[in-house]
Amino acid sequence: MPYQNITVSTEDGIAVVTLNRPDVLNALNQATMDELVSALEEFEREGSVRCIVLTGAGRAFAAGADIKEMAGASAPEMLAGYRFQQWERIRKVTTPLIAAVNGFALGGGCELAMLCDMIVAAETAQFGQPEINLGIMPGAGGTQRLTRAIGKSRAMEMVLTGRPISARQAEACGLVSRVVPAETVLDEAKRLAKEIAAKGAVAVRLAKEAVLKAFDTHLEGGLDYERKCFYLLFATEDRSEGIAAFLEKRRPAFKGR
Template identity: 60%
Template sequence: MQPEFIIIHQQVVPYVAHIQLNRPKELNALNLQLMGELRDALKLLDADDQVRVIVISGNEKAFAAGADIKQMAEKSAMDMYNTDQFSTWDTIKKTKKPIIAAVSGFALGGGCELMMLCDMVVASETARFGQPEIKLGVMPGAGGTQRLTRAVGKALAMEMVLTGRFITAQEAFQAGLINRIVPVELFLQEAIKLAQEIATMAPLAVKMAKEAVLKAFDTTLDEGLHFERKNFYLLFASEDQKEGMQAFMEKRTPSFKGK
């Protein structure tokens, strides 16, 4: 079935797919259907050999301005528990290929949390980031207290979570939350350009390197180093390792196949 709240652009450039969140009237508020469509699209693209990097964007006004409050306002605790809406987020987290968020305008609440599920962020000058759930009598529930703290540190995360204050793109860049800031008319183009650069690298090495970087947040230094070393050794079983090193010695551009 054709998704209703996302648009999938495959092969915007070679080996790069683009998913656009598409609820513009609601500033791309993340309802259950949108998140399910996004999960399903990412699973398909993750299994597609013609896709090596994925870009997720909204529009110029909003990446996503939060969760769909209308869908939650009357829910009971047991309704929320039984719906288990965050299981979708757990599936998205398992995407092996790199995901780049192209952010313009609002990335708030669930939108900020979705952005932090991505691996890199290219933001426009108009981007605003925040976890304003506290103003609704609740708190972040999709990683806002955990990923934000790991990204920007305790002091700024505590301020954002406890006051609901939005931060600017410049503040987010200085805090290490995003990779770069570009003019609003270039935010998607620059995200695709970054994706295209990564897509020229050896696909297996990219996926295993992503896995190792993420492992740093889940384990001790010694265990992380062990995991990194194991992935490093495993890549010597790949054809791409042979091709990459041979191309280096022959002073030519490697041709990686993902094998």
């Protein structure tokens, strides 16, 4: 499927999706979000991609929503639009998503990175929710995911001042899992993706679901959910293979079933 605003490539069971509007710092307009959702859902349907890396071309990961596109919108239009349905569809993607944040991740760009399951950041990356400077506020999860990721006080300061934080600060407060030289950020994310792609696909999927459950349930519910996922995996071939390989001191050959 030809895309205008993103590029897509696959290798060794992983996919790399690149936001490709570098001249506007990969601002997330409707067309880009549409293509992103199509690409991710196509991978889900097709089934051979077991981990997806999302990155941006040029200096930015994504510098936010397309402000021009929103400039004339009224509140009822924003409410009626399907803008946020796309974000919900990305949230429901079961394949692990890794954001390789190569530069600015601001506003919607920061929210998109946080919507991914892990963030690998270039040391030159910056994360911020600057919406307050435009008299608005984050609208695609920024107040919720940032707070859960880095805690109330730090999230509040970022959201209320609009000031960005550096990659190293983001690492120190747990927003990103690792920071690497800018030149290697995509390679690092791909290496991580390939490592995950080599695991048992059913186990990866259920483990991702269970970790995400931690965000929207109380501990007892989360533990129950975890245990059910855990039991379920005992019905998979991958579990038999994994345990046999461990006992025989060899590498497992998972089949994803």
